[in-house]
Amino acid sequence: MPKNYKYSFILLALLTIIFFVVNVSLGSITIPIKSIFNSFFNASGNYTNHEYIIQNYRLPKAITAILVGSGLGISGLLMQTLFRNPLAGPFVLGITSGASLGVALVIMGSSVLGGIFATLLISKWSLVIAASLGSFLVLLTVLIVSSRVRDTMAILIIGLMFGSITAAVVSVLSYFSSAEDLQQYIFWGFGSLGDLQWNELKIFALIYVVGLVFSLASIKALNTLLLGENYAKSLGLNIRKSRLIIIIATSLLAGTITAFAGPIAFIGLAIPHITRQIFNTANHKILLPAVFLLGAIVMLICDSIAQLPNTDYTLPINAITSLIGAPVVVWLLVRKKKMVF
Amino acid sequence: MSKKNKNTILKTNNLNIGYKSKKAETSIASNINIELIEGELIGLVGANGIGKSTLLRTLTNVQPALGGDVSILLKNINDYQSIDLAKVLSLVLTESVSSKNLSVLELVALGRQPYTNWVGNLTAKDIEVVNAAVEKTNLTDLKNKKCYELSDGQLQKVMIARALAQDTALIILDEPTTHLDMYHKAYVLKLLQKLAKETNKTILFSSHEIDLAIQLCDTLIVMSKDGIVQDTPKNLIKQGSFSNLFPEDLIVFDKETGAFRVKK
Numbered sequence: 001m002p003k004n005y006k007y008s009f010i011l012l013a014l015l016t017i018i019f020f021v022v023n024v025s026l027g028s029i030t031i032p033i034k035s036i037f038n039s040f041f042n043a044s045g046n047y048t049n050h051e052y053i054i055q056n057y058r059l060p061k062a063i064t065a066i067l068v069g070s071g072l073g074i075s076g077l078l079m080q081t082l083f084r085n086p087l088a089g090p091f092v093l094g095i096t097s098g099a100s101l102g103v104a105l106v107i108m109g110s111s112v113l114g115g116i117f118a119t120l121l122i123s124k125w126s127l128v129i130a131a132s133l134g135s136f137l138v139l140l141t142v143l144i145v146s147s148r149v150r151d152t153m154a155i156l157i158i159g160l161m162f163g164s165i166t167a168a169v170v171s172v173l174s175y176f177s178s179a180e181d182l183q184q185y186i187f188w189g190f191g192s193l194g195d196l197q198w199n200e201l202k203i204f205a206l207i208y209v210v211g212l213v214f215s216l217a218s219i220k221a222l223n224t225l226l227l228g229e230n231y232a233k234s235l236g237l238n239i240r241k242s243r244l245i246i247i248i249a250t251s252l253l254a255g256t257i258t259a260f261a262g263p264i265a266f267i268g269l270a271i272p273h274i275t276r277q278i279f280n281t282a283n284h285k286i287l288l289p290a291v292f293l294l295g296a297i298v299m300l301i302c303d304s305i306a307q308l309p310n311t312d313y314t315l316p317i318n319a320i321t322s323l324i325g326a327p328v329v330v331w332l333l334v335r336k337k338k339m340v341f
Numbered sequence: 342m343s344k345k346n347k348n349t350i351l352k353t354n355n356l357n358i359g360y361k362s363k364k365a366e367t368s369i370a371s372n373i374n375i376e377l378i379e380g381e382l383i384g385l386v387g388a389n390g391i392g393k394s395t396l397l398r399t400l401t402n403v404q405p406a407l408g409g410d411v412s413i414l415l416k417n418i419n420d421y422q423s424i425d426l427a428k429v430l431s432l433v434l435t436e437s438v439s440s441k442n443l444s445v446l447e448l449v450a451l452g453r454q455p456y457t458n459w460v461g462n463l464t465a466k467d468i469e470v471v472n473a474a475v476e477k478t479n480l481t482d483l484k485n486k487k488c489y490e491l492s493d494g495q496l497q498k499v500m501i502a503r504a505l506a507q508d509t510a511l512i513i514l515d516e517p518t519t520h521l522d523m524y525h526k527a528y529v530l531k532l533l534q535k536l537a538k539e540t541n542k543t544i545l546f547s548s549h550e551i552d553l554a555i556q557l558c559d560t561l562i563v564m565s566k567d568g569i570v571q572d573t574p575k576n577l578i579k580q581g582s583f584s585n586l587f588p589e590d591l592i593v594f595d596k597e598t599g600a601f602r603v604k605k
Contacts, residue, residue, distance in 0.1 A: 216460075283443075
């Protein structure tokens with residue numbers, strides 16, 4: 001019977017907790033560990049300054065990091081198994097490109113198109129809504145087109161094509177927009193974990209949980225798909241239904257993450273690979289929880305670094321994820337000499 | 342004959358196979374009447390392009406029939422839910438599995454998918470069936486190996502074990518001997534013969550190993566331009582069914598040895 005993974009999971013869970021506390025304790029000002037734990041268990045409503053920072057700024061940010069890391073990792077895993085392609089990630093279905101189109105339209109379209117967009121206030125909520133609408137519309141188009149094709153690989157290509165189309169529209173918009181608008185758009189593209197208030201986080205977490213439930217429901221289908229679609233069919237799997245559930249799970253997870261935290265690159269592609277190399281298994285009953293924990297850990301680490309402790313600067317999280325993550329993947333592949341997929 | 346009191350597992354009734362497009366139907370073979378009996382090993386032979394794969398695809402409900410019908414265990418194949426069909430019919434395909442990072446045991450256990458719960462947990466009975474399948478296919482020593490470590494012959498045994506674990510009355514294999522050397526071709530077909538006898542399952546395979554099939558199968562289905570016949574190898578040789586299998590300019594069937602010879 002398969003190896004016992006209990007200890008690996010206990011270790012990963014402990015690491016998640018440790019990096020969670022580390023993440024919360026680091027920031028532009030130093031906060032003693034004692035205040036951190038006080039703030040965790042202080043329900044009275046009377047906070048000291050330190051506790052206030054933790055409660056209203058650092059805690060939501062650390063939780064966002066966990067949701068973003070685990071969510072992107074899981075949706076990357078789902079896409080890689082569905083498309084049986086190690087290069088697939090959460091964004092192959094055009095989710096990011098849709099979101100960036102929505103955001104680009106709000107930020108840059110106001111000057112280019114004028115009219116209705118000019119009247120829109122460019123607040124955070126309008127960006128979140130624009131990103132959600134954009135990714136939803138592009139994804140819907142991809143889904144409608146792909147419901148007409150039987151081949152799963154064709155969906156991959158269709159998703160990439162829609163990504164190219166939206167990227168081209170964004171380019172055209174950028175060409176005509178002012179330097180200021182362009183800069184704002186680029187800033188959105190850096191990604192950000194620290195912008196969420198508790199009430200926004202609640203909505204984020206709610207959709208995330210729904211996406212997670214869909215992912216858990218696909219575990220058996222994902223394992224069956226390891227044999228290939230024809231074998232899966234011969235085992236009684238309803239390919240179309242399973243494919244739809246997997247795509248819905250990915251859209252919910254990656255879509256909300258992009259809407260709330262911006263287009264965070266790399267995590268979705270890398271975490272499943274790191275997990276497979278470490279656990280050396282293809283069984284999704286093991287992979288899914290492992291990807292969840294590893295995604296959360298890597299995101300917490302990246303965010304702690306991006307924070308540049310004790311300074312007032314915050315580096316773009318999108319750059320840090322690749323800077324930290326890419327060498328790890330390269331190192332794992334070189335060390336194990338064989339790619340596990 | 343003793344066949345009379347054995348159950349029919351699969352039966353076709355004037356089956357017509359081929360492809361349907363929006364404009365026209367292209368029939369490849371029609372009036373197919375074959376019957377697969379419990380516990381028998383049946384070979385399907387014929388030249389390339391004669392429609393063996395189309396027939397198998399129709400028998401396994403991957404492709405709709407143009408006419409006639411296929412019934413498994415007296416029930417029309419179209420009346421099966423896909424999950425119920427998976428409990429009476431398992432397949433071994435020519436394609437390789439997408440992930441070779443599964444261990445032999447894990448891959449064989451995937452054969453239990455139609456029976457397991459929503460997350461795919463194996464019960465004690467499932468594990469028992471999986472272990473039995475591994476033993477019957479002589480894979481016990483390899484059971485913890487990863488599939489990428491196996492040879493083609495070993496991998497074919499694993500796929501057969503997976504089909505066994507699916508515990509169906511009928512197993513259909515599409516060219517299970519391609520890519521194998523002469524020894525392993527004989528080994529795999531001999532294994533199928535043993536499994537059919539021991540487990541009382543019906544096993545149908547398509548193959549180009551006509552001489553091996555003649556020696557090992559209970560009945561053979563011969564597909565040629567003249568039509569499709571099913572009979573015991575002996576009777577088929579008597580009737581000269583193998584002689585018109587291929588164009589006769591290059592090879593001829595030798596009735597004495599039951600094998601093809603190159604024309605001198």
